[in-house]
Amino acid sequence: MATLVVGASGATGRLVVEKLLAEGQRVKIIVRSTEYLSNSQKQNSRLNITQASLLELTDEELQTQVKGCHTIVCCLGHNLSFKGIYGQPRRLVTNAVERLCQAIEHTRKENTDVPTKFILMNSSGNQNHQAGEKIPMSQAIAISIIRYLVPPHADNEAAADYLQTNYPDTASQQNIIEWVTVRPDTLVNEINDSAYDIYPAPIRNVIFNAGTTSRINVAHFMLSLINQAELWNRWKMQMPVIYNSQIGTL
Numbered sequence: 001m002a003t004l005v006v007g008a009s010g011a012t013g014r015l016v017v018e019k020l021l022a023e024g025q026r027v028k029i030i031v032r033s034t035e036y037l038s039n040s041q042k043q044n045s046r047l048n049i050t051q052a053s054l055l056e057l058t059d060e061e062l063q064t065q066v067k068g069c070h071t072i073v074c075c076l077g078h079n080l081s082f083k084g085i086y087g088q089p090r091r092l093v094t095n096a097v098e099r100l101c102q103a104i105e106h107t108r109k110e111n112t113d114v115p116t117k118f119i120l121m122n123s124s125g126n127q128n129h130q131a132g133e134k135i136p137m138s139q140a141i142a143i144s145i146i147r148y149l150v151p152p153h154a155d156n157e158a159a160a161d162y163l164q165t166n167y168p169d170t171a172s173q174q175n176i177i178e179w180v181t182v183r184p185d186t187l188v189n190e191i192n193d194s195a196y197d198i199y200p201a202p203i204r205n206v207i208f209n210a211g212t213t214s215r216i217n218v219a220h221f222m223l224s225l226i227n228q229a230e231l232w233n234r235w236k237m238q239m240p241v242i243y244n245s246q247i248g249t250l
Contacts, residue, residue, distance in 0.1 A: 001026070002027060002028050004069040007121070009033060009034075009036045019219050028048045029048070030050045030057070030065060032051070032052070050065065055096060062100065066100060066104050074121060097162055104116050104118075118177050119179070119222050120163060124202050126157050126183060138208060139208070167237075169237040180236055180239075182240060184218050185202070185241070190216055193220050194217060196213070196244050
């Protein structure tokens, strides 16, 4: 079995791939370009690289990608450029999540004993309405403005909502897909893993008192979700928020 990582050429996705390969796991990735992959990754026999735009793959091609994968990790995001933020596709993440889930369902119709894990990277600015999450009025106003002015935020919200709505924690879904939506706060780059804390909801105002989360810690948490059944069962069908801790390194 393998893990499929989409958004693998991004700053966080690359770290997820590195950690999976370091654990000796088989990994599939779908990337537009291999430019950001290291030579060691390109030459790693455990890494299967498909160079393509995910949304341009046919249904059959995408089904081939998810077949044999026990976990899907989605680190897709919009490029931080004018075209990336305001151009098409406006629903990059949502459409990718929807198509991946449909591909999983198609390939898993005859075998639903072991659910496929779906890990979605999201944002602490995405309020978990279905869990009854409450946020300060000042934050709610700011987020509503961001939602209107910055389309990728609305895309992230819709992607998480798709998983919540279509795969609630009920027996009626036959456990084809179980998911965790990981919500980091302000992302920063660090070289090494450090201690971090996980909460079911934000403990800070994400606009006016934001915390920080290193990308490598997000990758570490995702790897732990994949490898540790107890941790997965703790957070499945939830939207945990991850912050860097101030108590030192792991």
